[in-house]
Amino acid sequence: MKNVELNEHGNGVVIIDQSLLPGEEKYIELKTPQEMYEAIKSLRVRGAPAIGIFAGYAMAALARQEVKPQSVKSCCGASGSSDEVFMQNLMDYGELLKSSRPTAVNLAWAVDRVIHAARVEMFRARKEKPGIMNVNAGARRLADAVQREAFAIHEEDVEMCKNISRCGMEELARISARTGRDSLGVLTHCNAGPLATSEYGTALGPILMANEEGLFGENGQKISLKVFADETRPLLQGARLTTYELMKAGVDVTLICDNMASLVMKNGWVQACFAGCDRVAANGDAANKIGTSGVAILAKHYGIPFYILGPSSSIDVNCPTGADIPIEERNPDEITSLHYGQQVAPEGVKCYNPAFDVTDHELITAIITEKGILKPDSL
Numbered sequence: 028m029k030n031v032e033l034n035e036h037g038n039g040v041v042i043i044d045q046s047l048l049p050g051e052e053k054y055i056e057l058k059t060p061q062e063m064y065e066a067i068k069s070l071r072v073r074g075a076p077a078i079g080i081f082a083g084y085a086m087a088a089l090a091r092q093e094v095k096p097q098s099v100k101s102c103c104g105a106s107g108s109s110d111e112v113f114m115q116n117l118m119d120y121g122e123l124l125k126s127s128r129p130t131a132v133n134l135a136w137a138v139d140r141v142i143h144a145a146r147v148e149m150f151r152a153r154k155e156k157p158g159i160m161n162v163n164a165g166a167r168r169l170a171d172a173v174q175r176e177a178f179a180i181h182e183e184d185v186e187m188c189k190n191i192s193r194c195g196m197e198e199l200a201r202i203s204a205r206t207g208r209d210s211l212g213v214l215t216h217c218n219a220g221p222l223a224t225s226e227y228g229t230a231l232g233p234i235l236m237a238n239e240e241g242l243f244g245e246n247g248q249k250i251s252l253k254v255f256a257d258e259t260r261p262l263l264q265g266a267r268l269t270t271y272e273l274m275k276a277g278v279d280v281t282l283i284c285d286n287m288a289s290l291v292m293k294n295g296w297v298q299a300c301f302a303g304c305d306r307v308a309a310n311g312d313a314a315n316k317i318g319t320s321g322v323a324i325l326a327k328h329y330g331i332p333f334y335i336l337g338p339s340s341s342i343d344v345n346c347p348t349g350a351d352i353p354i355e356e357r358n359p360d361e362i363t364s365l366h367y368g369q370q371v372a373p374e375g376v377k378c379y380n381p382a383f384d385v386t387d388h389e390l391i392t393a394i395i396t397e398k399g400i401l402k403p404d405s406l
């Protein structure tokens with residue numbers, strides 16, 4: 028089963044509940060706008076591209092629910108509520124979903140994309156009957172348009188991840204040639220694998236694809252990869268999800284606490300850092316899971332290339348710099364107790380819990396997208 032899917036009736040979304048992994052592999056179905064909002068907010072579905080895919084399907088499911096079987100036929104033969112009511116409801120659902128997490132641009136991007144598809148369909152219906160007033164496309168036709176767009180978002184993500192993975196593999200082969208090493212260590216932060224996307228992932232994509240196909244150097248020699256996964260405090264996406272995905276695939280992965288990255292780099296065990304992204308500003312600054320910018324600073328100190336891997340849809344040209352990217356702040360419980368099973372800090376302690384940070388473009392060696400490898404200052 029896929030990690031995010033529309034249900035067979037098209038009126039609900041089925042996801043693997045990432046908040047329970049790796050202990051429990053449980054699929055849940057979400058039908059109401061509130062359930063969908065909560066699933067994003069509590070990271071049952073997470074990772075920027077996966078949130079985008081989920082949002083597309085959530086909108087498709089909610090749009091389908093607007094198609095009422097008992098609805099009257101309009102004068103033009105279309106059934107359902109008037110297009111304006113349908114569009115208004117769709118936009119309200121979209122606003123609710125968008126408000127669940129502000130940093131990943133893919134969420135708003137996917138919501139706006141499916142709304143746009145419905146609007147285009149509405150105007151298409153009007154153009155088909157020129158001269159007739161109040162032509163409605165009808166809820167079914169608009170819901171079909173939303174669903175088609177949601178499927179397209181998902182299908183494109185699969186292709187995109189494959190292309191990112193291939194570009195990342197080529198870069199690893201170049202690093203091997205440059206360093207003269209047939210064994211490379213890659214450090215990654217948070218989780219940017221298949222769970223966070225559709226297939227392969229972004230930052231984990233080149234590693235998983237290399238594991239499947241083999242990675243070869245310029246003389247045809249096999250290049251082996253060893254991954255160091257930062258645990259990623261406080262929600263432990265690295266410990267819980269990255270190691271789970273890589274071990275399942277049979278990749279050599281070593282879990283480290285976030286504060287061990289410096290030592291691992293100093294030991295010479297890391298030749299590249301691969302991280303995903305939630306939003307890239309027009310100047311190349313990149314927002315990703317809290318702790319990513321620290322990894323990039325360390326990498327610069329030790330002369331290790333630091334890469335951001337993500338779809339071009341994560342590049343937000345409307346955000347001039349990283350300072351313009353909204354950073355989500357989360358519940359202090361995540362720091363003081365959530366994954367400890369008990370309170371570990373004094374009750375009532377002041378906490379600051381930003382979910383993301385911004386890596387300065389000067390620290391980023393390159394941004395690996397499905398369109399190729401970009402230098403941050405060339406966006």
Ligand code: MRU
Pocket residue numbers: 070073074075076131216217218219220223224228229230264302303304305315316317382
């Ligand atoms: O809070 P999360 O777990 O959704 O944060 C996820 C990340 O920071 C990922 O690195 C990013 O979304 C890219 S996923 C391909």
